[in-house]
Amino acid sequence: MAYSRKALIIGAGIAGPTTAIFLKQAGIDAEVFEAWPYSSGIGGGLQIAPNGMHVLAEIGLADELIRRGSIAESFDFYSQSGARLGSVNRNMQARFGQPAVNMCRATLNETLVNKAWGKKMFALYFEKRLVGIEDRADRPVVAHFADGSTAEGDFVIGADGVHSVLRTHVVPDGPRPFDTGLIGFGGFVPRSVLADTPIGQRVETTFGQSGFFGYGFCSSDPNDGVMWWSTQPSHGIDAAAFRGMSQDAIRRHLRNFHAGWHDPIQQILDAAENIVVTDTLDVATLPTWSRGRALLIGDAAHATSPHAGQGASLALEDAMRLSRLMQDGQELGLTFQNFEIERRPRAEKIVALARRNGNSKREFSPTGAWIRDRMLKLLLPVTAKGMNWMYAYDPRSAA
Numbered sequence: 056m057a058y059s060r061k062a063l064i065i066g067a068g069i070a071g072p073t074t075a076i077f078l079k080q081a082g083i084d085a086e087v088f089e090a091w092p093y094s095s096g097i098g099g100g101l102q103i104a105p106n107g108m109h110v111l112a113e114i115g116l117a118d119e120l121i122r123r124g125s126i127a128e129s130f131d132f133y134s135q136s137g138a139r140l141g142s143v144n145r146n147m148q149a150r151f152g153q154p155a156v157n158m159c160r161a162t163l164n165e166t167l168v169n170k171a172w173g174k175k176m177f178a179l180y181f182e183k184r185l186v187g188i189e190d191r192a193d194r195p196v197v198a199h200f201a202d203g204s205t206a207e208g209d210f211v212i213g214a215d216g217v218h219s220v221l222r223t224h225v226v227p228d229g230p231r232p233f234d235t236g237l238i239g240f241g242g243f244v245p246r247s248v249l250a251d252t253p254i255g256q257r258v259e260t261t262f263g264q265s266g267f268f269g270y271g272f273c274s275s276d277p278n279d280g281v282m283w284w285s286t287q288p289s290h291g292i293d294a295a296a297f298r299g300m301s302q303d304a305i306r307r308h309l310r311n312f313h314a315g316w317h318d319p320i321q322q323i324l325d326a327a328e329n330i331v332v333t334d335t336l337d338v339a340t341l342p343t344w345s346r347g348r349a350l351l352i353g354d355a356a357h358a359t360s361p362h363a364g365q366g367a368s369l370a371l372e373d374a375m376r377l378s379r380l381m382q383d384g385q386e387l388g389l390t391f392q393n394f395e396i397e398r399r400p401r402a403e404k405i406v407a408l409a410r411r412n413g414n415s416k417r418e419f420s421p422t423g424a425w426i427r428d429r430m431l432k433l434l435l436p437v438t439a440k441g442m443n444w445m446y447a448y449d450p451r452s453a454a
């Protein structure tokens with residue numbers, strides 16, 4: 056391990072800064088390189104499940120994020136007309152030791168980055184877009200950035216997300232991200248929009264004949280306190296085309312798409328501003344997650360479509376498990392292999408689940424939607440039990 060004292064980490068999303076914090080605890084320095092300039096307020100809302108919250112607790116951030124976010128006490132399902140289909144993910148804190156917490160992606164990111172900066176835990180550089188690495192025997196690994204600069208380290212961690220550049224080094228002819236044919240729209244509305252809708256701490260979600268809508272509290276901020284999202288089949292217009300439209304045009308599209316859906320969906324859409332449009336991407340299984348002194352983690356290794364609500368928690372778990380394995384002091388290649396052996400089965404099981412969940416948000420015939428809703432009502436209690444393995448995972452004690 057004597058040669059593995061400095062990590063180059065590519066990407067300051069979720070996995071990158073978290074890994075740097077854990078590596079620092081393990082006595083390994085890290086430099087983190089992010090392609091974009093520093094910005095706050097990016098992205099929509101997300102939910103961190105109990106398994107991810109354990110990781111945040113371990114680095115002392117769970118309480119702050121619970122305070123700045125909103126605990127989700129259940130995930131409730133409805134049909135397009137508003138008939139209740141069932142409820143899952145109740146009493147998470149009591150059952151799994153941490154709650155599921157809704158938060159703004161920006162809050163999570165800022166908290167991670169501020170923790171690092173405030174305590175000078177690692178060096179963080181913005182506007183450093185990785186374009187390639189050199190990994191030659193008996194020399195440090197060299198990362199090359201788009202601005203012509205370079206950085207040297209003992210190993211490199213690709214936490215650069217679904218479009219990972221490091222992935223093309225690790226698996227040169229490997230799979231590329233593909234569009235699953237579903238588009239995501241999302242954003243925030245003021246808490247006052249739900250003033251007449253007593254949802255409490257529930258996340259409310261609706262399966263339509265085509266598409267899906269969800270909303271729930273995500274922060275105490277009165278202006279941006281509710282997160283919402285709509286997932287729908289692309290129908291020949293891709294996310295990039297929507298991103299080229301005005302906010303009024305996107306809002307009109309969403310109002311038409313969700314016309315006739317139960318309240319308060321139209322009220323949320325009326326109030327929606329700064330709507331974010333995302334592609335729903337997936338990446339086929341990679342043959343390996345590492346090559347030489349380069350390792351992929353988070354979405355770079357196992358991008359998961361968002362339908363299991365686990366991608367961020369998996370990224371957090373990866374960060375903690377990797378640093379725990381590095382503490383064991385084994386040879387770098389063996390550590391990377393052990394990381395993959397430990398993490399791959401869980402990650403792939405969750406990726407497969409997310410794919411299956413995505414299928415219920417596609418286009419159904421009226422009869423097909425009716426049957427799906429009945430099946431959901433019947434099967435939700437069983438399905439809920441069948442998901443416990445995902446939340447019960449505790450990265451502090453994982454083998």
Ligand SMILES: Cc1cc2nc3c(=O)[nH]c(=O)nc-3n(C[C@H](O)[C@H](O)[C@H](O)COP(=O)(O)OP(=O)(O)OC[C@H]3O[C@@H](n4cnc5c(N)ncnc54)[C@H](O)[C@@H]3O)c2cc1C
Binds near residue numbers: 220
């Ligand atoms: C619409 C949507 C909703 C979601 N909701 C949830 C949810 O509720 N719960 C959940 O657990 N997960 C959710 N996910 C999934 C989750 O966002 C991802 O799994 C998670 O962000 C992965 O973390 P990461 O750190 O691996 O990658 P990212 O968070 O994507 O971070 C990658 C970082 O690398 C940077 N980068 C990229 N290329 C380069 C380069 N060449 N050089 C330098 N930097 C680079 C990027 O700018 C970015 O900052 C959702 C995803 C989407 C799209």
